[in-house]
Amino acid sequence: MATTAARGPADRATGRAAGSAAKGGRLKENQTARTFYWMVLPAVVLFLVFHTIPVLQGVFYSLTDSPGYGDWSFVGLSNYTALFGDPRVMSAYWFTFRFAIIATVLVNALALTIAVWLNGRIKWKNTLRGVYFIPNVLSVLVIGYVFQYLFAGAVPALATALGIDRLSTSILADPQLAWVGIVILAVWQATAFNIIIYIAGLQTVPQELYEAGSLDGASAWRQFTSITFPMIAGFFTINMVLALKNFLQVFDHVLALTNGGPGTSTESVSVLIFKGGFQGGEYGYQLANATIFMIVIIAFAAFQLRVLQRREVSL
Template sequence: MVLPAFVLFFVLHTIPVLQGIFFSLTDSPGYGAWKFIGLSNYAALFSDPRVVDAYLFTFKFAAVTTVLVNVIGLLIALGLNARIRLKNTLRGVYFIPYVLALLVIGYVFSYMLNQSLPTIGRALGIEALSSSLLADPDRAWLGIVVMTVWQGAAFTIIIYLAGLQTVPADLHEAASIDGAGPWRRFWSITLPMIWGFFTINVVLALKNFLQVFDQIIAMTGGGPGTSTESIGVLIYRGGFEGGEYGYQLANAVVFMIVIVAFAFFQLRVLRREEVSA
């Protein structure tokens, strides 16, 4: 029963990965003749300022977005877990952004930030909002962060809600009787008991945001200039549009190693904290 799945995985995943690693050692433009050049592509990556800038932007974007998504998701989940009216309806409403296509959401936010928000800013006399946020090289990434957090928080909310359901209400009642306030109960009871869910959310969020692509394509295209060019966008543009197929495959291999390393490091640290808690 395992054999069909293994064959499909090997043919559709393992073989393409091995081919990609092989062609990363060539000067292939993606078509026509090519020759083997060894590790030259990998050596060139570390001295390419565009690659370095793309990595720095991606790390900054992923770090900020991961923190915001988890903080906002946990706060909303705590609110939904409380005894409020229309709780089940609100859970469905908050999950809607996650099922929408990223490109569609990106185009909607692009219109809002390029057209609607500047119009409102000019009408209110707010100079900071009177021009397009996405046209400013220093602020364009903030617009992408806002859109990504709005869309990505939905998934973290569902995971945190599942975790909060595992916290016995008796513990909170006993702590309240002993005089513990809401903040103390959260740090001493709730957070340690949902730490495993926190680990899942942080690892998955950072992995997904390091691979940011659709949002940037829809909202800025990597611009203005290359100010919002992520690693994924750089690999796509250079590999499929710029004749750098072998070079960007080397970039993709390095990027894959970076993502795996981040995931292992996070799991190691967060699970250690989970055991301590």
């Protein structure tokens, strides 16, 4: 009885201490949660002000005949229905899709090849990585004007000297070939970023796998298809999605090289929206075009992620 009585106050003290500790823990968690929300709030406000609200305003004005200034009237969905019968809009979408798909494939094929090569046992590996990254830090407009000079002057002069009549004039002035010049510029500039992503992925592949493959007599190509590519499938997915998304929004490359010409043969959707919306008095109409284009880009990205992530699982 004495022992039980002696333990009573001690147990009660222990219980009070445990309760205080639990209460202190919950208080600390609440303080942490409040701190987290206060830290996130500025970013949320900035996102709403500079992204969500402008997007919603754009969707609203796409339902009007606004020229970008002055009076406007509500026209409902007539802008959207007119888009599908506009040959200039259809031509811009065709050029954009063709350009984006070709450039995405070329960029990833070239970047993966260079990344695998740079990841091997070669001299000045780090120096070459820095050299290959240079195009990514240069302004697209600046290098675009350099490429314009090359295509308009240097390449025709060299082709004339070699007797290649097809290239004796600027390809940027040829409606059938002008898009090739834009692809070359875009691939040259974008490959750098993809190389860095692939190199980061290659660093995660254990060297023991390659050693085991070599002992089993696997060729370099077999090691790539059975070890390297499956291990960096996630990085491949990231590069493919980002590359296609960026190329669908191609703007600077076209503006620097051809400005959409000759005629409208290289006019991308972004360039058309810019010209028509800000220079042609078609503000409401091109906002409808921009809304459709936003949905298209989201759909492409979602489809890519779904397909490529399934591919990752199968690998």
